[in-house]
Amino acid sequence: MQGQGIDRLKTALKNYVLPSYRFEIRQKVGQLKHFLASLNCFKWQHFSFPLSETNLTTVHYKGRPENKAMLIALLGADSAISYPTIPSGHQVYVTEHPMRDAICIPFALISIVKLGRSIEDIVASYSKSLRRSINSERPNYRYLAVDCIDKINAIENNMLKPYATARHDGGAAQLEPGVVQKFAQKAHGRLDVLLRGDEEVGCHLGNPYTRKGKRYWHVNRLGYPSHVFLDYKRWGEVNSINLHLALEAAIENGYDYCDYGVSMAKPGHGLIEWKRRRRGFLGTHDNFKYFYMKLPKTGGAQFLWDAPVFGVEGGKPTLHLGIPEGKSEEEMLARYHEMGYGGLYKVYLDCVKPPSAQFIESIRALYANQDPQPLIISYIVG
Numbered sequence: 001m002q003g004q005g006i007d008r009l010k011t012a013l014k015n016y017v018l019p020s021y022r023f024e025i026r027q028k029v030g031q032l033k034h035f036l037a038s039l040n041c042f043k044w045q046h047f048s049f050p051l052s053e054t055n056l057t058t059v060h061y062k063g064r065p066e067n068k069a070m071l072i073a074l075l076g077a078d079s080a081i082s083y084p085t086i087p088s089g090h091q092v093y094v095t096e097h098p099m100r101d102a103i104c105i106p107f108a109l110i111s112i113v114k115l116g117r118s119i120e121d122i123v124a125s126y127s128k129s130l131r132r133s134i135n136s137e138r139p140n141y142r143y144l145a146v147d148c149i150d151k152i153n154a155i156e157n158n159m160l161k162p163y164a165t166a167r168h169d170g171g172a173a174q175l176e177p178g179v180v181q182k183f184a185q186k187a188h189g190r191l192d193v194l195l196r197g198d199e200e201v202g203c204h205l206g207n208p209y210t211r212k213g214k215r216y217w218h219v220n221r222l223g224y225p226s227h228v229f230l231d232y233k234r235w236g237e238v239n240s241i242n243l244h245l246a247l248e249a250a251i252e253n254g255y256d257y258c259d260y261g262v263s264m265a266k267p268g269h270g271l272i273e274w275k276r277r278r279r280g281f282l283g284t285h286d287n288f289k290y291f292y293m294k295l296p297k298t299g300g301a302q303f304l305w306d307a308p309v310f311g312v313e314g315g316k317p318t319l320h321l322g323i324p325e326g327k328s329e330e331e332m333l334a335r336y337h338e339m340g341y342g343g344l345y346k347v348y349l350d351c352v353k354p355p356s357a358q359f360i361e362s363i364r365a366l367y368a369n370q371d372p373q374p375l376i377i378s379y380i381v382g
Contacts, residue, residue, distance in 0.1 A: 044096075052078050055306045056090075057299055063096040063291075070107055071291055074266050075307045090299035094291050102292040103311045103320060109272065111260040111280030112216075112343070119248050125279050125369075133237065134244055141241045143192040143204065143249065147184055152191060156180045159203045159223030166229055175221065183207045183220065192249075194242050201228050202242045208255070217250035218259040219243065243278065265310045267319065267339060281342030281370070282310075282317045300381040301325070301350045308339070316345035323351040323378075329359045340366035349378040 047061045047068055061071055071077075071094060098104070113122065123131055146152055156175075164174055183189035189207030193200050205221040222242050229235045243260070250258040260280045263272035272282075290312065295303060304322025311318040321336055339347075347363065349355060355378055367373045 049077060051075060051092075051303065051307060055302060057092055057296060057303050058090065059092045059094060061094045063094070067096065067289075067291075073264060074105060074107070074291070074309065076266065077307070090296040090303065092296055092303060093294045096291060099292045099294055102294045103309060104313070105291045105293055105309050106265045106284060106312050106317070107289040107291075108262045108285045109265045109282045109310060109317055110262055110285050111272065111275035111278075112283050113247065113258045113260065113278070113280050115251050115255055115257055117251075119244075119251055122247065122279065123244075127277060130240070130277060134240060137237060137241055138244065140196050141201075141245065142195050143245050144195055146191045146193050146203075147186075149181065151193075152181055152184045155191065155193060155203050155223065159225055160205065160221055161223075162226055163223045163229050164221075166226070180205060189218075189220070190249075192245075194238070194245065196238070200225070201238050204242055204246050206246060206249075209259075214256040215254070216257045216259045217246075217253070217255040219246045219261050221261075222246075265317075267308045267310060267341075272341075273338070276338075276341055279342065283343055284312055284315055284317060295350070295381065301352045304350050305335070308336075311348075313345060317341075317343060318346045318348065319344050319374075320348045320350065323349050323355055325352045329356065329362070332359065333362055336363065337366070342367075342370050344374040346375045346377055349376065350381045351378050352380070354378065354380065 043064050044062055045065045047065070049059055049061075049072070050056045051059060059071075059075065059077060061068060063071075093099070093102075095102075123134060126134070146155060160180065161174060180191065183205055184191035189205065192204045192206075194202035194204065201224065203221075203223045204219065205223070207218050207220055209216050209218055222239065224235060224238065228238055247258050260275050260278070262285055263269070263275060266272065293309070301322040302324040304320050305324045305327070306322070308319065308321050311320055319339065319341065321339065323332060327335075344367070347367075349360075349363065360376060360378065364373070364376050
């Protein structure tokens, strides 16, 4: 009887609560679940490791052991190295529970493209080499919608699962049983096989959702057969075209935004950088998993130079960059010239000494084509 009551409640919410409000409810539930999980201090363990061989800042992590690997990945730390005989005096503290004056670091961010314009206008903002590649190869490819159960299962087993495993090994987040079949139905989404001529070279699984009254097309999964993703050059071409066709379909069907999906929230990391070049702007993800990091009293600028991080304030993404002692402005601009991510609320420059007005303007220029532009905030740290 209890199960039937829950099912009736779910049905009532679906029938009588607007999609945007359902989204807000899921957000609040997700926040509550994450908060309650972070209170399970009896599961916490303490780990310490240096950031790298060249930056011996000690990172102290207190939290669930299963999240240690994610923290190491977000910081780009090398957990295999041993401590020096005399540990560094610089100490960074990270927990899963909020701390005063700590940076709230998300595990993941989503990348969104605003639609309401032609595909030509969107492509025009890409780099010259990317535009040339897409325009020359686009006529050779097409989508074919799939709704046959046997074909759906074959695509899942031969493209979606192997590709996810190839990218993430045993940590791949495979879709739960039945999800691909569900999203392949028109009422919930669509599954397309990507054809080059008559050859099946990939697939696209997508689904719609509504957020604050706007319609989003979510590129849930892309998949490829092994002979494509094992050929790096060919995979690069096919992958770009696959996402491009998904974007075309979202425009043709009148969506307000195209959601390129989740990426690990590490500045400069391959996937989030790949989406940046396709002009995706960043947004927070519904899973609400965060670390909270306190920078050292000294060495913070050098730490963030070696390990820049995204943060979240008021549900909006921020970026934290370090400006350490002894770096020329040319070196700093070379380091950060590809940090022009869209959708940022603020960009923090943690500096040892005040940066020049010219350097601040150079950083601001990274976001000149964005609306709104992020606030550029510099402050002095040790």
